[in-house]
Amino acid sequence: MTPAELSQAVQAAVSAAVEAGELAVAVPEHVTIERPKNRDHGDYATNVALQLAKPAGKPPRAVAELLAERLRGITGVTKVDIAGPGFMNITLDAATQGELARTIVEAGPAYGRNEALKGLKINLEFVSANPTGPIHIGGVRWAAVGDSLGRILKATGADVTTEYYLNDAGVQITKFAKSLQASANGKPVPEDGYVGEYIADIAKAIVEGVPGVLDLSEGEQLEVFRTEGLKLMVAEIQRSMEEFGTHFDVWFSEKSLHDSGAVEKAMERLREQGHVFEQDGAIWLRTTDFGDDKDRVLIKADGETTYFAADAAYYLSKRDRGAEVSVYMLGADHHGYVNRLKAIAACAGDDMDRNIEVKIGQFVKMLRDGQEVRLSKRAGNIITIDDVVEWIGVDAARYMLARSSTDSTITIDIDLVTSQKAENPVFYVQYAHARMCSVQRNAVEKGITRSADFKPELLATEWESNLLGELAQFPGVVAKSGEWREPHHVATYLEKLAREYHRFYDNCQILPKGDEEVTDLTHARLWLADATRTVIANGLTLLGVTSPERM
RNA sequence: GCGCUCAUAGCUCAACGGAUAGAGCACUUGACUACGGAUCAAGAGGUUGCAGGUUCGAAUCCUGCUGAGCGCACCA
Structure with missing residues (x-):
């Protein structure tokens, strides 16, 4: 039961x-x-x-x-x-509890899936870092948390679209292009330009890929560096995300909103709702009607549309594409946007308490030798996703970033996470999985095949009971994580489950020792071990972490 | 000044408003002639920042205070 x-x-x-x-x-x-x-x-x-x-x-x-x-x-x-x-x-009674082992094994990868959010159409946007440099550590946290959340929401029955918003329009792209141009021409980085080795790398790639680019006029050059630089930078971000096991269904271009007229249409719709007004030569959205602390400009007095106008158009695009709930995952330095984003939804006539959710993620620090690490060779004074992967690997990075509530600032000790001797949570869980695979290999060697004749009532010790009880929690944990948009509960759960498994393993001999007989208990415990392996693998998959058969 | 978030064991972090606040690391002591010791068992470690309030019950909700991070553009 x-x-x-x-x-x-x-x-x-x-x-x-x-x-x-x-x-x-x-x-x-x-x-x-x-x-x-x-x-x-x-x-x-x-x-x-x-x-x-x-x-x-x-x-x-x-x-x-x-x-x-x-x-x-x-x-x-x-x-x-x-x-x-x-x-x-x-x-x-023991049989009623033990029967769960069979249920789990037979369900396999499906065990844990549930219908708590059945049919709910969710747009999940995360990372969305500007394509003017490599993804930094804050973005890495969102990649781990956001991708896991996407997996969890799917397992919870939601219809999820994961999305990365590319800010490929605006002054920061021009700054980026000017930085590339300066580098290619051997000139110093412009005022407020981007620094780091990656600028030189990309500039070089452009010079090599577009012969004669340096012979063009300054203005023509800049256009080449803008379009080509953007292309290369986005490609690099996509590669990083791919290597990090993070998939986006949609890479959404901000520029496309401007080019397609979506921004104007969005403003028209907001105007119809009665929240747009003109003042001092600019066009404003009255976000203060819905809790924002000041109204926001859509079109500046000089006729330029603002980033905020694109944000509004983007929200409406998500809505038009069917999203009932749009989830935004922002860094703590953007928490000031929460009210204005929610106000966009309200100004568009939506329910700001239901149709839009904004999650704020706190910062991540990394320690080595007890000192905070801040520097990256490739990108100056930020830590990039590639640095993190190089230092601690994808599994450890994803796990450590996803195992804590996004409300907490977290500190990752590189020495701890990479140490072979020191136990750490990632290996603790993965080891439980590897250990069970080992037992199964040994069973095969001994010619023991798990019998279909399963006697659940034999799983009666306190360790077996505790383990079964933990296994039973999994679907509820997945549902809760999805409903609350908090993937870390899955990690917390896996650590508890791994602990119960290790206890069971140490107290309950699974396979016969020496030349002992294979008994019904052997089979029953193999069912239980296999069920546990299944749940750990399913849980790690939700976190985007591998389940090694050997370590 | 206003606002958002946070404050739990020496450290890193958990804990649908529930029973004795839990793990890991570090520390002490045990367990490999048994399936992987990257494990297990036992011990020590807490006035959940402070003060009030709500109720059968508060780390959790409310108010105030203290401290930390961040944010308050016709920038993106």
Whole structure:
């Protein structure tokens, strides 16, 4: 029996009590079933009686007693205790719990998928760093978190489009082009230009790829450096993302919004909604109607459209392409945009509490020898994605960046994460997987094939029970991560699961020792080990981390 | 000045408003003639920044304070 099934059973018990006239309450839509920290409290616990006590006008323990009586009649439930203020502690029999191992193995990669967000169309935009340089560490965090979130949302039934917004229009691109041009001509970097070896690399590539470029007039040259530089920089970003295992369904060009007239159309739509006005020769959007601290300019007095106008057009583009929810993942230095972005949605007539979500990610620090690392050879005073991959590898980088809440600033100690001796969370989880693969290899060597005749009731020790209980949590964890847009719960979960597996492994011999007989217990434990391997692999896949068979 | 985010073990981080706040690292002590010791077991380590409030119950929600990071353009 899974927690979800148990939850339904409790709901049914509430319904039955209501129908019997014993409880005058509305049946709750969700009944929380949790795994008690203290196993003396049973296999599962629910606080539903505490929640229903007030509306029912009865003491919590009395409500609990009504429900407990009904739950005790369910097959597989061996005990229902009432504890503390009114918790119901539920104990299942071993066979009912053990059956889960078969369910998981048979589901394979599908175990964990759920329908919590079934059919919801979500646009997930992340990284979106300016194509004027390599992706820096903040962008790397979003690549890890955003890509994982995309995978989790898909597993949760959502219809997700992942997207990278390329700011390929505007003054920063001109600055970038001028920096390339200066480099190609052996001139010093212009005021406020971009510095770093990558500028020289790209400039050189352009000079080699476009013969005669340096013979063109200054203005013609600049155009070549603009278009070619952009092309090369975007290609490099795409390569970096690809190598990082991060996939975007759409690379959306800001320039295309301007070129296609989408910006003008967007402003027209906002005007129809009544939030556009003119003042001091400029065109404004009255974002203060929806909580922004000042109104925003769409068209400057000189006739130029602003970046903000493109943002508005971009939001509407996402909407037009079917997104019910647009999720923006921004760095902490952009938190000032939250209100204005949400105001765009509201000004367009959307629900700013539902149709748009803005997530803010805090900064990442990297340490080596106890000192913060700030410098990158290739790009001056920033750490690039390639630096991170070179230092700690894709798996460790993705895992470490995705395992913490984006609300926390995080510090990654390069020495810890790369050390062969020091344990670290990535290897801890991966090792559990490799260990199970090893057991399976040994089983094959011994000629043991997991029997279809599975006796779940044999998985009865506390270690097996704990492991099964943890395995049962997985679909709920995935659903929660998706609903809350917080991938780190998957990592936290995997660490707990790996811990339970290692405990099981150390206390429960799976394969026969020496010339001992192969027993039903051998088979039952192989089912359990295989189920655990499946869940760890599924979880690591959601994080975009590999599941090695050997380490 | 205004606003956003954060503050949990020596360090890095967890904890749907729930029971005794948990892991890993580091530290102490044990366990390989058993499937991988990158593991396990035991120990030590906390006034959840401070002060109030809400309630059956607060690290979590509210208010104030302190401290840190960031942001407050007709820039992008």
